[in-house]
Amino acid sequence: MTTTPTQAVHWDLHYDIHLGATWSRFMDGLRDRKILANVCPSCDRVFVPPQAYCESCFERTDRWVELPPEGSLEVFTVAWHGFRGGPTPPYAIGGIRLDGASTLLMHWVIGLDFTEPTTLLAQLPAGSRVRAVWAPQRTGQILDIAHFEPDRD
Amino acid sequence: MPPRPPRPVRRMAPVHVVGLAATPFLPEQDAMLDELVFDVTYAALRECGLRKQDLGLSVMASLDVLDGRSISSGLYTAAAGGYLNDAFRIEGDSGLAVIAAAEAVAAGDVEVAVAVGVYNPEVRSADREARRSFLAQVSNLGFEPHFDRPVGLTAEVVYALHAAHTLESGGEDLDAFARLAAEEITRGSERPRSVRTAPVTAQEVLASEQVAAPLRELMLPAHSTGAVAVVLASPARAGRCLGRSARITGFGHATGGYTWDGRWLSDPAAPTRRATRIAYGQAGISAAAEQVGLVELTAPTPALHAPYLGALGLAASLGDKDVNASGGARSNFPGLANGALRLLEVVEQLESRAGASTAVAHSVDTGTGLVSEDVSVLVVEAA
Amino acid sequence: MPYRAAVVGAGITDATSPRKQQLSAVELCQQATWAALDHAGTTPDTLDGVVVGNIDGFEGTVLGARNLTRALGLGADLPVTIINTGGTTGGNLMQVAARMVRSGSHARVLCLGGPTFFGVRDLQSAINTNSPMIIEQPLGMGAYHMGAFAANAYRQRYGLTPEDLAAVVVADHEKASRNPHAHLRYTVTEDEVVNGRPLSSPLTQPMVCPVSAAAVAMIVADADDVDDLRSTPALIRAMGMSSDPYLGGGKGDFAEMQNLATLARRVYALADVRDPAAEFDVVEIFAPYAHMQPMQLEALQLAPPGGGVELIRSGATSAGGSLPTNLSGGPKCTNAGVAGELAPYAYAALQVMGAAPEPIQVPGARRALAHGTGGTFFQFENLAIFEALPRSDA
Ligand SMILES: [Zn+2]
Numbered sequence: 001m002t003t004t005p006t007q008a009v010h011w012d013l014h015y016d017i018h019l020g021a022t023w024s025r026f027m028d029g030l031r032d033r034k035i036l037a038n039v040c041p042s043c044d045r046v047f048v049p050p051q052a053y054c055e056s057c058f059e060r061t062d063r064w065v066e067l068p069p070e071g072s073l074e075v076f077t078v079a080w081h082g083f084r085g086g087p088t089p090p091y092a093i094g095g096i097r098l099d100g101a102s103t104l105l106m107h108w109v110i111g112l113d114f115t116e117p118t119t120l121l122a123q124l125p126a127g128s129r130v131r132a133v134w135a136p137q138r139t140g141q142i143l144d145i146a147h148f149e150p151d152r153d
Numbered sequence: 154m155p156p157r158p159p160r161p162v163r164r165m166a167p168v169h170v171v172g173l174a175a176t177p178f179l180p181e182q183d184a185m186l187d188e189l190v191f192d193v194t195y196a197a198l199r200e201c202g203l204r205k206q207d208l209g210l211s212v213m214a215s216l217d218v219l220d221g222r223s224i225s226s227g228l229y230t231a232a233a234g235g236y237l238n239d240a241f242r243i244e245g246d247s248g249l250a251v252i253a254a255a256e257a258v259a260a261g262d263v264e265v266a267v268a269v270g271v272y273n274p275e276v277r278s279a280d281r282e283a284r285r286s287f288l289a290q291v292s293n294l295g296f297e298p299h300f301d302r303p304v305g306l307t308a309e310v311v312y313a314l315h316a317a318h319t320l321e322s323g324g325e326d327l328d329a330f331a332r333l334a335a336e337e338i339t340r341g342s343e344r345p346r347s348v349r350t351a352p353v354t355a356q357e358v359l360a361s362e363q364v365a366a367p368l369r370e371l372m373l374p375a376h377s378t379g380a381v382a383v384v385l386a387s388p389a390r391a392g393r394c395l396g397r398s399a400r401i402t403g404f405g406h407a408t409g410g411y412t413w414d415g416r417w418l419s420d421p422a423a424p425t426r427r428a429t430r431i432a433y434g435q436a437g438i439s440a441a442a443e444q445v446g447l448v449e450l451t452a453p454t455p456a457l458h459a460p461y462l463g464a465l466g467l468a469a470s471l472g473d474k475d476v477n478a479s480g481g482a483r484s485n486f487p488g489l490a491n492g493a494l495r496l497l498e499v500v501e502q503l504e505s506r507a508g509a510s511t512a513v514a515h516s517v518d519t520g521t522g523l524v525s526e527d528v529s530v531l532v533v534e535a536a
Numbered sequence: 537m538p539y540r541a542a543v544v545g546a547g548i549t550d551a552t553s554p555r556k557q558q559l560s561a562v563e564l565c566q567q568a569t570w571a572a573l574d575h576a577g578t579t580p581d582t583l584d585g586v587v588v589g590n591i592d593g594f595e596g597t598v599l600g601a602r603n604l605t606r607a608l609g610l611g612a613d614l615p616v617t618i619i620n621t622g623g624t625t626g627g628n629l630m631q632v633a634a635r636m637v638r639s640g641s642h643a644r645v646l647c648l649g650g651p652t653f654f655g656v657r658d659l660q661s662a663i664n665t666n667s668p669m670i671i672e673q674p675l676g677m678g679a680y681h682m683g684a685f686a687a688n689a690y691r692q693r694y695g696l697t698p699e700d701l702a703a704v705v706v707a708d709h710e711k712a713s714r715n716p717h718a719h720l721r722y723t724v725t726e727d728e729v730v731n732g733r734p735l736s737s738p739l740t741q742p743m744v745c746p747v748s749a750a751a752v753a754m755i756v757a758d759a760d761d762v763d764d765l766r767s768t769p770a771l772i773r774a775m776g777m778s779s780d781p782y783l784g785g786g787k788g789d790f791a792e793m794q795n796l797a798t799l800a801r802r803v804y805a806l807a808d809v810r811d812p813a814a815e816f817d818v819v820e821i822f823a824p825y826a827h828m829q830p831m832q833l834e835a836l837q838l839a840p841p842g843g844g845v846e847l848i849r850s851g852a853t854s855a856g857g858s859l860p861t862n863l864s865g866g867p868k869c870t871n872a873g874v875a876g877e878l879a880p881y882a883y884a885a886l887q888v889m890g891a892a893p894e895p896i897q898v899p900g901a902r903r904a905l906a907h908g909t910g911g912t913f914f915q916f917e918n919l920a921i922f923e924a925l926p927r928s929d930a
Binding site: 165187217223224228229232235237238242260261295296301393406407409411414424435499522525527 | 538539572584590591603605606607612613615616617618619620622632635636639640643664761764777779781782795798814911912915916
C-alpha cells in the first residue's frame, strides 16, 4: 500500500472576545467573591451564569441577585485524558445547582478518590452538598472560583 | 428517459415583511453576540406586535471563524427565538437567511419566521490595521488550502484583480471609479445609518489609503458591525400584524465559480444574473426597467457597479436617487448583516417615497470576493 | 403554492479511519454525489441547488464547502447554501432542502455531507472549542465530558450498570458488522467495552464513536415530479428541529432528553403517528455515545422511561425485531462529522425506498424515523419521518 499523501495545513487565529454587559458584571462580581445571578422579570427564573434574556419568556432579564456559594452537585464526570490547551487530567467537572438558582453552574469538584474508579458515583451521589472555594488571586474569570469542595457537615 | 432541463421558474406565494430592526452600526460592538441577536429579534417582533411564541422558525446568518468559536450559533440560537423551536444557522450573508426564512413561509410550513444577521468580529476592531489583518486572514482561510491559500489570495486581492482587469480592458477609468465612490459616500453621509458621515470628493477618494492596487480605501465598503432582524409572515398572518407593510415576491440565490474558471474576471455579474432571473421569474417581472423603481445593490468595488446594475436589468432606467439612495455599501457595510440591511433600506424607501412600488435588494457575500461569490436578489413590493 | 418534498436518491461511501483513507475530501464527496445521482437515475443538470454542511473550526478551512462544491463540477452558478449547526448540520441539510422544494423555489436540491474530521490533528482540542468559552471551556469541558454528564445522571436515575451501557455498544457493533459502508465492522463483547480505556467516567473508549472519513449525499426533490427518475421516492412526511439554550447548565435534567421528547411529540402529530413503537418499520438515530441510544428511544416514546437498555437487550431493535434501530451500526460505529449526521437520514430514506445495503434492508419497510443531534451539550435536535411513495408508473 502506498502512503496517503497529505499536506500540512495550519490555522492559528487570535481573538478578543467581547464579553458584553451581562457577563462582565458576573466576572466583576467574582473578583469580590460574589456569585451574581440575574432574574427573568416574567417567570422569575434565576440564571447563573447570568443571561441577557430569558429564552423561554423572551424578555430581557433585569434584576440582579447574589447567590450563596453553596449548592447541590447534580451530576459530575471524571475526565481521565487531557487535550491540548486543557487542564491536567484526571479532573472532575460537575453541574452544580447553587441554592436559589434555576440553572446549573459547571465547575471543578475536588475531594474524589481517583484511585477508586468504580466507586466514583458512590463517593459523591447526586444531590451532594458542595461549596465554592475562592482563588487567592482573582482576575475576573470563571477560575476565580478555584473549585467546589464537598460540604461534609 | 432522457434527462430533462431544470424546471422553469415558478411564481411564488408572497411573503410579507412585518418587522425590521437593526442595532446601531458601530466600528465595534461592546456586546456579547447573543445580546446583539436578542436586541434586534426582540425589537423586530415588538414592532409588529408579535411574540417569541408566534415564531415558527429562526434562521441566523453568521460565521464561526469571525465569532471565535465552533458552532457559534449555539450561543445565540435562543436569542433569535429558537428555544424549543425550529432554528438553524447559515454561514454566509444574511440575504440567504432571509431567503431560507421566506421559503419556510412560502412552503406553508410556518406562519412567522425571523432571519437575523449578526456581525461583530471578535477582535479589537478599533485598531484598523489589526482588524484588516484579521479579516484578510479569515478570507485567506476561505480559499482552497493547497493552491490558493499559500499564495495569499484574499477577497481584497480578488476584487483588486478584477478592478485592474476592468481598467486594462478599457471599459472605465480610475477617475470614474472615484467619482462613483464619492457620489455614493456623499449621498449617504447624511443618513443616520451611515458610518462615513462626511461628504467626499473624487480627489479625496483617489488620495485615500492604498489597499490593493488599484483600489483605495474609500472605493471599498464602509466597515461597520451590528445585527439586523427581519420578521416575515404569511399574507394572512401579516394582516393581523402591526408595523411594516411590504412583501417579498421573488428571491433568487446563486453562487459563482471558483478561481480556475476565470469567469469571475471576465463576467463577474454572472451569479447576479442567475439570481435575478429566478427572483424576477418568481415575482412575475418581465420588464425590469419599467417595473422596478429603486434598488439597493452591493457592489464592493466601483468596478462592479455597472456589471451588477446591468445584470439586474436596471442599467439605463434608474436615476442616481433610485440606485443606492442610502449611499449603499460604501456608506455602511456591516459584513454578513448586509443582506438584511439592504432589505431594510428598500422597505423604508418604499414606505417613504411616493410612486415607487417595486424595489430590489441585492447583496453579496464578500468572504472570498468574486470567487464562489454568493448573491441574493430580493424583489420587494409595497403591500 | 406549496409542494411536497421527497428524497429521490442517496449515496453513501464506504467509511475508513482518516489515516487509511486514500481519497481526498473532494473525491469522497464526488463519489457520494455520483452515487446519489445514479440511485435517482438523473444527472447534475437537473439540480437547481446545493445545501452543504461545514463545521469550520473542526475542518481547518473556512467555508471549505465553497471551493469543494465547485470542484464537483455540478454546473455554473448553482446556488450553494452552507449550513453549520454542529452535530445537527447533517439532518438540517435535508430540512433546509425540503423547505426549498416545498416552497416551489427549487425542484431538485443536493444535500452533501463531507468528512468533517478529515485531517484534523488535534481533534479533541478542536471539538472542545464548541463548549461555551469563557464560562465552561476553561474548565476543560469538552465534547465527551458533556456526554458523560448525561451518562452519569441517567445511570444514577435508573440504577444502570456499566454492563448495561456496554450492551448498547455490543448491539451496535453487531449491526455495523453487516453494513458494508460502516467503519468499525468488528464485533465486541460486554467485557471488552467495560474494560476499555476510560475516557470520562463512566464512558470508556469503546462507548464513544470513532473518527471516520466518508461522505454522504442525498437528493431532495419535488415528490410529484419524478417521471424521469427511477427510484421509489421517500416522501418527507414530517420534520422539525428544536433547540436548548447554550450553556450546559440550562438543561433541566441530564437524565432525560426533554428537548427531544417535545420535538418528537410535535413531529409525530404532524405525521399522525399515534403509537410510535408500532408505527415505525425502521429507526435511525444519532447516538455517538453508548448512553444516548436508550435515552433517545425513551424520549421518542419507543421505550418506557429507564427501559431503553432493556429494549435493546431484548433484540427488538435488532434486525428482525419489532423496531429495527440503527441497523447501519449508527454513529457509534461510523462518524464522519457532517457525513455521519446526514447518514441517519440517508439510511432511513434508503430503507423505505427499498434501496438500503442488502444485508441491512428491512423487508417491506414503509415508514422510517430519522434523527440528528449536536451542538454544545447536544443542545440541538432534529427529526424527520419518511414514507415510501410508490410510483404511479410502477
Ligand atoms: Zn422567563
